[in-house]
Every structure is written in structure tokens, then in C-alpha cells.
Amino acid sequence: MPKNRRKISGTRVFFTVWIILTMVFLFFPIAQIILMSFNTSVYGRLPIVFTTQWYVKLFTTSKLLGAAGFSLGFSLVVSLVSAVLGIMASLALRKFPTRLNNIFNTLMDVPLMIPWLVQAVSLLLLFSFVGIGRSIPSMFLGCLAAVMPHSFMLTYSRVMTMDPYPEEAGRTLGATPFQVFRDITFRMIFPAVLAGWLMSFVLCFNCFSLQYYLAPFGTYTLPMKIFTLIRSGSKPDMNALATIMVGITFAIILILNKIGFGADQLFGAPRRGEKE
Amino acid sequence: MEQVSTVKKRDRGTRALILPSAAMLLFISIIPLCLLVLFSFVDGNVTVGRGIDGFTIGNFVRAFSSAMVPKLLGKSFLISLIVTLICIGIGYPAAWAIAKVVKPQRRNILVMMAAVPALISQLLLIYTIMKLLQPGSVLMEPLARLGIIADTDTILYSSKAVIFILVYEYLPYMILCLYSVLEKIDDRVLEAARTLGAGNYRIFRDIILPQSFPGLFSGILIIFIPAAGSFVEPDIAGGPYGMMIGSLINTQYNTSLNMGYGAALSLILLVLMALALLVINFIMSTAERKIGGKINA
Numbered sequence: 001m002p003k004n005r006r007k008i009s010g011t012r013v014f015f016t017v018w019i020i021l022t023m024v025f026l027f028f029p030i031a032q033i034i035l036m037s038f039n040t041s042v043y044g045r046l047p048i049v050f051t052t053q054w055y056v057k058l059f060t061t062s063k064l065l066g067a068a069g070f071s072l073g074f075s076l077v078v079s080l081v082s083a084v085l086g087i088m089a090s091l092a093l094r095k096f097p098t099r100l101n102n103i104f105n106t107l108m109d110v111p112l113m114i115p116w117l118v119q120a121v122s123l124l125l126l127f128s129f130v131g132i133g134r135s136i137p138s139m140f141l142g143c144l145a146a147v148m149p150h151s152f153m154l155t156y157s158r159v160m161t162m163d164p165y166p167e168e169a170g171r172t173l174g175a176t177p178f179q180v181f182r183d184i185t186f187r188m189i190f191p192a193v194l195a196g197w198l199m200s201f202v203l204c205f206n207c208f209s210l211q212y213y214l215a216p217f218g219t220y221t222l223p224m225k226i227f228t229l230i231r232s233g234s235k236p237d238m239n240a241l242a243t244i245m246v247g248i249t250f251a252i253i254l255i256l257n258k259i260g261f262g263a264d265q266l267f268g269a270p271r272r273g274e275k276e
Numbered sequence: 277m278e279q280v281s282t283v284k285k286r287d288r289g290t291r292a293l294i295l296p297s298a299a300m301l302l303f304i305s306i307i308p309l310c311l312l313v314l315f316s317f318v319d320g321n322v323t324v325g326r327g328i329d330g331f332t333i334g335n336f337v338r339a340f341s342s343a344m345v346p347k348l349l350g351k352s353f354l355i356s357l358i359v360t361l362i363c364i365g366i367g368y369p370a371a372w373a374i375a376k377v378v379k380p381q382r383r384n385i386l387v388m389m390a391a392v393p394a395l396i397s398q399l400l401l402i403y404t405i406m407k408l409l410q411p412g413s414v415l416m417e418p419l420a421r422l423g424i425i426a427d428t429d430t431i432l433y434s435s436k437a438v439i440f441i442l443v444y445e446y447l448p449y450m451i452l453c454l455y456s457v458l459e460k461i462d463d464r465v466l467e468a469a470r471t472l473g474a475g476n477y478r479i480f481r482d483i484i485l486p487q488s489f490p491g492l493f494s495g496i497l498i499i500f501i502p503a504a505g506s507f508v509e510p511d512i513a514g515g516p517y518g519m520m521i522g523s524l525i526n527t528q529y530n531t532s533l534n535m536g537y538g539a540a541l542s543l544i545l546l547v548l549m550a551l552a553l554l555v556i557n558f559i560m561s562t563a564e565r566k567i568g569g570k571i572n573a
Contacts, residue, residue, distance in 0.1 A: 019373035029404040092294035115505030122308035128322040145304040206397040226399040
């Protein structure tokens with residue numbers, strides 16, 4: 001028995017060290033950028049001399065802030081539309097036979113299975129063909145199509161597993177369909193809707209390929225701006241912006257965690273797993 | 277009777293809510309992909325206001341007779357395969373550690389931490405890795421001082437850098453997919469196997485591996501497909517010889533402007549990906565049968 005115990009703790013040590021190293025691998029590059037955003041050296045060189053000048057630059061003269069603002073507003077609109085469409089589709093699917101549900105779900109997976117580059121290419125061709133080409137509406141539709149499956153997925157699985165009796169009771173007691181939705185259904189599915197909205201916001205903010213292909217000339221989202229700046233030497237104000245964005249990402253993840261969504265659920269891992 | 281008809285009417289109203297998303301799915305996801313077949317026969321560009329100049333099979337002739345296209349395709353799939361294997365190699369023990377080894381109260385926060393890079397902009401991740409790999413960085417400077425590498429040594433602007441960046445981008449997905457299945461494995465089964473005398477290898481082969489297949493499969497899917505189609509990473513960090521098939525497709529739209537040829541290349545890439553998927557699926561199901569039979573059948 002003691003021998004067995006020692007063997008187990010040996011593997012324990014191995015796995016503990018492994019997960020620590022993995023986390024170091026994942027966070028060292030990020031930590032380095034945060035460090036450099038407070039460093040005086042323009043080229044990210046040691047030693048570290050503390051400064052906040054890059055943050056000052058970011059908020060005064062930097063060209064990054066405009067692109068960040070545009071991305072923020074754009075993603076907000078797209079993710080809100082995506083959340084609303086996700087709620088509508090989920091509620092509707094409850095009234096359809098299972099077979100149709102499965103077909104819709106499979107089709108929803110299509111955008112998830114195709115590289116964004118190919119999706120962007122096919123959309124650019126379509127939009128050029130119908131005559132809107134590279135424009136804000138094109139970019140809006142393209143990003144919406146790319147992120148909507150995520151908010152739908154989260155909302156749908158909540159709607160399908162929720163308790164139907166509170167809604168039934170509301171109806172029996174004379175509430176209008178809108179009242180039932182506002183006071184009962186929406187409250188019950190709210191965490192999933194919030195999670196879906198945040199996920200589509202983050203994904204839309206980051207979906208570079210589609211923005212790159214569909215944005216009108218002269219319009220720059222933040223990823224596009226970074227893409228053009230990344231080769232033109234060192235940009236310390238980018239470090240400052242990256243630090244702020246990492247902070248926001250952490251905040252979003254904490255919120256998602258607080259409302260009870262594990263990261264594995266957010267990326268649809270279990271749903272895809274179940275199909276096998 | 278009246279009751280039934282109002283219920284029916286209400287249901288019909290609710291059903292209509294599907295229309296916007298169904299329309300979106302049809303017109304912006306499914307139809308464009310189908311049209312890709314049509315556009316791959318287009319001669320030259322599709323221009324706003326002027327439409328299509330004419331049709332040709334020249335795009336495919338050009339793709340198949342060029343020496344570069346098969347080479348780039350092979351290279352893209354090879355890089356993607358390497359990235360996927362490295363992600364499995366690092367991600368499997370990491371996911372196991374989170375699911376079964378660390379204290380249960382730390383599990384949630386570790387999973388969330390693993391997800392952070394997946395939620396940060398791809399371009400920012402590329403930027404951070406480039407900063408990390410350039411000579412004189414926080415990582416390279418100490419290594420150079422210790423004499424492990426030469427002052428100016430860097431893997432930047434090579435396929436190695438592309439692989440490094442892709443692993444960094446996709447590792448979180450592999451950890452999350454594997455975690456979601458490993459976490460469901462019953463501790464009592466593992467204990468029973470151990471009591472009955474099974475060693476670590478035996479337990480891994482007969483219990484853990486078969487039950488982790490669904491997660492492994494979705495992890496491979498989530499990584500292999502986009503990695504094979506990547507163009508931003510080779511473009512920025514790949515250097516002169518780092519080009520992948522995605523870069524070539526991208527060139528057709530943003531530099532040499534031959535959309536028809538680009539569409540043909542995209543279609544070839546998609547078809548090859550579908551074939552690769554079938555092969556992966558076949559390998560996985562064969563392995564599943566060989567090892568432990570179908571668990572969820």
C-alpha cells in the first residue's frame with residue numbers, strides 16, 4: 001500500500017509540473033507585453049525602467065484608439081443582433097419536430113467547420129456579384145454569419161433543457177405571449193443569452209479574416225490596424241493597448257464564470273462531442 | 277376547439293421567429309459556399325457593377341499544372357498536422373492535470389485561464405509571439421547572455437515561427453475539448469482498475485483513451501482545419517519561404533487580383549479538407565474499435 005501511494009504521488013508531481021509549465025507557456029508572452037507596456041525602451045529591451053508614457057500616447061496621439069473605438073461599436077451592434085437572432089431561433093425551434101431541429105443545427109455548424117479565409121473569399125465573391133462589394137453592410141453580414149452560431153448554440157441548449165412549467169403556468173393565469181416571454185422565459189434563459197452575447201462580441205471583435213476581406217477601403221478595425229502596423233517596427237502604444245485588452249478579456253471571462261459558464265461549454269466542446 | 281386553434285396560431289407565430297436566422301444561414305453561409313463552385317470557373321475578377329466577364333476551366337488547369345500549388349498544399353497540411361500533434365502532446369497531459377490531478381476548487385479557474393488566449397485577438401497573439409522571439413526580448417536576451425543561443429539567432433521569419441504561433445493560438449482549444457471529456461471519467465472506475473492490478477499504461481489505454489475520443493476528435497477538428505487554411509501567420513512571421521496555401525489564396529484577392537483563380541484554389545482546399553476529415557474520422561473509428569469498442573454506441 002505505501003509503495004502504491006508513492007507511485008501515485010510521482011505521477012501527481014509530473015502532472016502538476018506539466019500544467020504549471022503549460023500555463024507559463026500560455027501566459028509568458030502576455031506577461032511580457034504587459035511588462036513592456038510599462039517600460040521606457042521603445043524596442044522592448046531590458047532593463048525595465050518604469051513609465052506610463054505609452055498609455056498617455058495611446059490616449060492622445062495614437063492612431064490605434066480610433067480603430068479600437070470603431071471595432072468596439074461595430075462588435076457591439078453585431079453581437080446584439082446575433083443575441084436577438086439566437087433567442088428568436090431557439091424559441092422557434094422548440095415548436096418544430098426534432099428532425100427539423102437537427103437539420104437546422106447541422107446547418108448552423110457549417111460556418112464553424114469552414115476556415116474563415118474561405119468563408120471570407122466566398123462572401124466577397126457573392127457581395128461583389130450582387131453589387132455591394134466591400135462595404136459596412138457586407139462586413140456586418142459576414143461577421144454576423146460567423147459569430148451567430150455561437151450565441152445560438154448557447155441559448156438553444158438552455159432553451160431546450162429549461163423547465164416548461166413556469167411558462168405554462170403564466171399562460172394559464174392569462175399572461176399574453178409577450179408577458180410570458182418578458183417575465184418568465186427571458187429571465188430563465190438570461191445567463192445563456194448573456195454568455196452568447198459576450199462570446200459573439202469577443203469573436204466578432206477578433207474575426208480578422210472577414211473584416212480584412214469585407215471592410216470598405218479606408219475603414220480600419222483594430223485587428224486590421226494591428227495587421228498593417230505589425231511590420232512597421234516597434235509600437236509601444238500597441239503594448240499598452242494589448243494590456244488593456246487582456247484586462248478586458250479577463251473581466252469578460254470572470255463574468256462568464258460568475259454566471260456559471262465553464263470555458264469548455266463556451267467553445268461548444270461538449271455539444272460537438274455528443275454527436276460522435 | 278377554439279382553444280386548440282389559438283394554440284396553433286401562437287405556435288405558428290413562434291415558428292416564424294426562425295425566419296431571420298434561417299434566411300441568414302441560407303444566404304450568407306450556405307449559398308456563398310455553393311456559389312464558390314460557380315465562381316471557381318470565372319475568368320478573372322468579379323467586379324462590382326460589371327459582374328462576370330466569362331467562364332473558363334483555365335483556373336483548374338492552372339492550379340493542377342503549377343508546381344507550386346501541390347507543394348503549398350502539402351506544406352500547409354504538413355504544418356497543420358505538426359501543429360495538431362504538438363497541441364495533443366502538450367494539451368492531453370495538461371487537460372488530464374486540470375480534470376483529475378489538481379484540487380477540485382482550482383479546476384474552474386485553471387480552465388478559464390487556459391481559455392484566455394483563445395479570446396484574445398489573433399493579431400495580438402501573433403504580435404506578442406513576434407515580440408517574444410525577436411533578438412533582445414525578455415526571453416531571448418537572457419538566453420543569449422547564458423550562451424544558449426547566439427545574439428542574433430532567431431526562428432522568426434521561418435516555418436518554425438509559424439508553427440510556434442499556431443500552437444500558441446490553438447493549444448487552448450485542445451485543452452478545453454479534452455478537458456470536457458476527461459472530466460466526465462468516473463474516478464471509481466479508475467480506482468477499480470487500479471485495485472484489480474492494472475498499471476498506468478493499461479488504465480490509459482483501456483479506460484482513459486477510449487473515453488476521451490469524442491473530445492480528441494473535436495479538438496483535432498477545431499485545430500486541423502483552420503490551421504491548414506491560415507494565411508495571416510505565414511504572411512507576417514513566415515518569411516520568404518514561409519508561404520502556405522492560404523497565403524496564395526489571399527494573394528489572389530489582395531495583390532494579384534485574380535478572384536476566379538482564388539476561388540478555384542479555395543475550392544480545392546475545401547475538398548482536400550473534407551477528404552482529410554474523412555481520413556481522420558476513419559482513423560479515429562478504427563482506433564476506437566481496436567482499443568475499447570464503442571463506448572457511447
